[in-house]
Amino acid sequence: MENQKKKIAILGSTGSIGTQALEVVSEQEKYLQVEVLTANSNADLLIKQAIQYKPNHVVIADESKYQQVKDVLDPLDIKVFAGNKAIEELMGITDADIVLTAMVGYSGLKPTIKAIENKKRIALANKETLVVAGELITHLCAENRVDIIPVDSEHSAIFQCLVGENLNSIDKVILTASGGPFRGKKRDELLEVTKAQALKHPNWSMGAKITIDSATLMNKGLEVIEAKWLFGLNQKQIDVVVHPQSIIHSMVEFNDGSIKAQMGLPDMKLPIHYAFFFPTRVQTDFKRMSFKEITNLTFEEPDPITFRNLGLAFEAMDKGGNMACILNAANEIAVEAFLQDKIKFLQIAELNEKCMNKVSFIQKPSIDDYVATDEETRIIAKSLLS
Numbered sequence: 551m552e553n554q555k556k557k558i559a560i561l562g563s564t565g566s567i568g569t570q571a572l573e574v575v576s577e578q579e580k581y582l583q584v585e586v587l588t589a590n591s592n593a594d595l596l597i598k599q600a601i602q603y604k605p606n607h608v609v610i611a612d613e614s615k616y617q618q619v620k621d622v623l624d625p626l627d628i629k630v631f632a633g634n635k636a637i638e639e640l641m642g643i644t645d646a647d648i649v650l651t652a653m654v655g656y657s658g659l660k661p662t663i664k665a666i667e668n669k670k671r672i673a674l675a676n677k678e679t680l681v682v683a684g685e686l687i688t689h690l691c692a693e694n695r696v697d698i699i700p701v702d703s704e705h706s707a708i709f710q711c712l713v714g715e716n717l718n719s720i721d722k723v724i725l726t727a728s729g730g731p732f733r734g735k736k737r738d739e740l741l742e743v744t745k746a747q748a749l750k751h752p753n754w755s756m757g758a759k760i761t762i763d764s765a766t767l768m769n770k771g772l773e774v775i776e777a778k779w780l781f782g783l784n785q786k787q788i789d790v791v792v793h794p795q796s797i798i799h800s801m802v803e804f805n806d807g808s809i810k811a812q813m814g815l816p817d818m819k820l821p822i823h824y825a826f827f828f829p830t831r832v833q834t835d836f837k838r839m840s841f842k843e844i845t846n847l848t849f850e851e852p853d854p855i856t857f858r859n860l861g862l863a864f865e866a867m868d869k870g871g872n873m874a875c876i877l878n879a880a881n882e883i884a885v886e887a888f889l890q891d892k893i894k895f896l897q898i899a900e901l902n903e904k905c906m907n908k909v910s911f912i913q914k915p916s917i918d919d920y921v922a923t924d925e926e927t928r929i930i931a932k933s934l935l936s
């Protein structure tokens with residue numbers, strides 16, 4: 551390992567992935583240092599993190615919190631900015647070595663584009679970036695010779711299975727899904743499920759948006775699209791299997807019939823750590839999996855009729871163009887409405903489907919088209935809610 555520490559920018563440092571990434575930095579402080587921290591509005595935690603990790607730059611997206619953050623961090627020689635535009639601009643000039651994208655939803659897109667143009671390696675947690683604009687991001691990475699190292703556990707698993715392999719020899723990838731809190735339930739059993747039930751994930755502790763996406767299987771749908779772009783696959787090459795124990799994080803089946811799987815305890819620090827150090831593996835003290843304790847790994851077919859969002863994601867991927875961008879924006883509005891008790895659980899997928907039918911379809915979108923599609927979809931989704 552080189553002597554110089556790797557400089558990490560963490561976009562969304564106050565969230566579930568962001569805080570676990572900082573734990574990884576603490577555990578590997580010999581090799582890693584923080585260059586940038588950003589948050590949406592949690593000023594108190596952002597300040598606390600900045601005092602502890604001493605980044606050069608901090609951005610709070612919520613401009614009303616700017617003064618509060620600046621007053622504390624300015625005397626410590628930490629430069630403070632505010633607003634989403636500032637996150638974007640900073641990514642265009644930062645000299646971090648790795649940018650971890652760990653903010654939620656569409657907000658990840660523009661800063662990621664800037665970081666790629668600035669030739670920074672991307673550790674990608676924010677799957678929505680690839681769902682919204684996978685084609686554009688993939689081209690941009692190729693043009694700028696930038697690598698995206700996936701942090702999503704399934705994609706990290708596939709990525710790890712592919713080390714040393716030729717991408718042409720992939721027959722298919724098999725994404726595993728825990729099935730979420732409502733695994734095995736049918737539509738009539740889901741009519742009245744509550745927010746509290748949906749927020750109780752059996753295996754992972756995550757932010758609210760992705761936890762609801764896991765309960766509706768939208769998360770797996772978004773991951774199918776994410777896999778398409780990360781590994782250059784077509785629809786027929788992506789399978790989903792429900793694996794309730796979340797020990798096998800995903801698999802690759804090769805053209806000779808051999809299948810490779812990556813396993814471990816469900817802990818996001820593992821894929822975060824892997825992305826920070828790839829291609830090197832570095833010793834950790836993370837809790838190890840024992841085959842004496844875990845003696846039963848099971849697999850089931852997913853149910854895309856009950857969990858309509860998974861079917862919608864495959865349809866959006868098939869259609870191409872801006873359809874996945876429409877699905878993503880509709881879903882962000884739908885999940886927010888569900889979290890505010892404005893709609894019921896099954897209405898999330900209904901709203902998504904309506905938006906996919908209503909919003910203008912564009913076969914070859916530019917970046918401006920993606921931005922316009924996101925805006926149009928949000929307006930239509932909100933009008934359908936009122």
Ligand code: NDP
Pocket residue numbers: 561562563564565566567568588589590591592593611634651652653654655657675676677678701702703754755756757758759760818
């Ligand atoms: P959280 O909700 O826990 O955290 C989100 C972070 O992003 C927070 O720091 C939040 O700031 C910030 N943020 C939210 N909205 C904005 C915005 N509009 N502008 C700027 N910053 C914003 O999310 P997670 O950590 O769970 O997820 C982050 C990403 O990683 C998502 O794309 C998710 O799909 C993906 N992912 C997460 C996994 C997990 O285990 N959690 C697993 C695999 C992927 P603040 O705290 O101030 O609100």
Ligand code: MG
Pocket residue numbers: 702703704773
């Ligand atoms: Mg995942």
